[in-house]
Amino acid sequence: MAEYRIDDLARAAGTTVRNVRVYQDRELLPPPRRQGRTAIYSDAHLVRLRLIINMLERGYAFAQIKEMISAWESGRSLGDVLGLEEVVGESWAEEAPxxxxxxxxxxxxxxxxxxxxxxxxxxxxxxxxxxxxxxxxxxxxxxxxxxxxxxxxxxxxxxxxxxxxxxxxxxxxxxxxxxxxxxxxxxxxxxxxxxxxxxxxxxxxxxxxxxxxxxxxxxxxxxxxxxxxxxxxxxxxxxxxxxxxxx
DNA sequence: CTTCTTACA
DNA sequence: TGTAAGCA
Known part of the structure; x- marks a missing residue:
């Protein structure tokens, strides 16, 4: 289970530290574990971050993303079994002929x-x-x-x-x-x-x-x-x- | 040197 | 969303 400092996390997801902080403040990203003053993120955070970026790119507002995330969390079982979140960060577009x-x-x-x-x-x-x-x-x-x-x-x-x-x-x-x-x-x-x-x-x-x-x-x-x-x-x-x- | 917070644009 | 200052 990999751990990330905020800069690693931002890089891995292809965004900036600034944005990670914003998503965190808006409660789209779960709170990281703290090690003294510095925040430690997990793979779960990375997955979630990719999800957020994806939805942002598709034009969802922060509030909508927040709603969807909580919807998933309340009915988690299916998403867990099928790895729902793991998917969304990837490009799953239909194969091009x-x-x-x-x-x-x-x-x-x-x-x-x-x-x-x-x-x-x-x-x-x-x-x-x-x-x-x-x-x-x-x-x-x-x-x-x-x-x-x-x-x-x-x-x-x-x-x-x-x-x-x-x-x-x-x-x-x-x-x-x-x-x-x-x-x-x-x-x-x-x-x-x-x-x-x-x-x-x-x-x-x-x-x-x-x-x-x-x-x-x-x-x-x-x-x-x-x-x-x-x-x-x-x-x-x-x-x-x-x-x-x-x- | 990196991170965090706050603030401004 | 980027940048900056000041702090830890």
Whole structure:
């Protein structure tokens, strides 16, 4: 658990000491722990500070931010489980599509860049035609796929995986959103006082889903990789790394 | 030298 | 939001 002096905190969040003090005075930031005269901040403060800056940039007034923060604190359980706050400081904008030429694709996928696979990728919505070339709706998936192929996994199987992955993720994300609908956005029509809260929850639903899935994916990777590959293999590889370091 | 407070713009 | 003075 990292600790920050006010200058470190401001730097880490990309703002100034002055502003940190202002947010603190306006009670948007929780009071720091004091060590004599100097204030000691935690990671929680950093997360909160990033949140505040984000909301400020989106045009929220101090008072509105304060309201939302207290709203979250009163109904904390969901936010805790899903890491609500952790998300908001990050850029969770939707991935930007990227144009890719046929030449690039051929370089990435070699001879497996075939009309059949292209058709399949287009059916899966991974690739779209644009003039002579293509545009990838998810450069990250494209790059991940290219890496798998370069490691020797057949592109056909990579595409199978992409399809399966999309279905599974749709399923889980659907569940999550449904949970929020059932437990948080309980009214079909919110009362007038609830409208701002509802609106904020809706705005954060996408980053919230992404955060939950991201966290789950990280845990899964850590757990599943040794499970599937076996501890023996992992140990052997770790051992050879030691050899490499010594050399 | 850094932090904090207060004040002014 | 930046800057400055005076203090600890």
């Amino acid at each position: 990227r144009a890719v030429t046929a030449t690039e694709l051929r370089r990435m996928f070699g001879k497996q860049f075939s009309p059949g696979n292209v058709k399949r990728a287009m059916e899966l919505g991974l690739l779209e035609r644009r003039g002579r070339g293509f545009v990838s709706q998810s450069p990250q998936l494209l790059d991940a796929g290219a890496e798998l192929v370069s490691l020797g996994v057949p592109l056909g199987e990579v595409l199978d995986l992409a399809e399966q992955l999309q279905q599974d993720i749709d399923h889980v994300a659907g569940h999550l959103v449904e949970m929020v609908r059932r437990h948080v956005l309980t009214r079909p029509v919110p009362t007038e006082e609830e409208v701002p809260y509802y609106s904020d929850v809706l705005q954060r639903l996408r980053p919230l889903v992404m955060s939950a899935l991201n966290a789950a994916a990280a845990r899964s990777a850590a757990r599943v990789i040794p499970e599937v590959l076996g501890d023996r293999l992992i140990e052997m590889v770790a051992g050879s790394e030691e050899h490499a370091k010594r050399a």
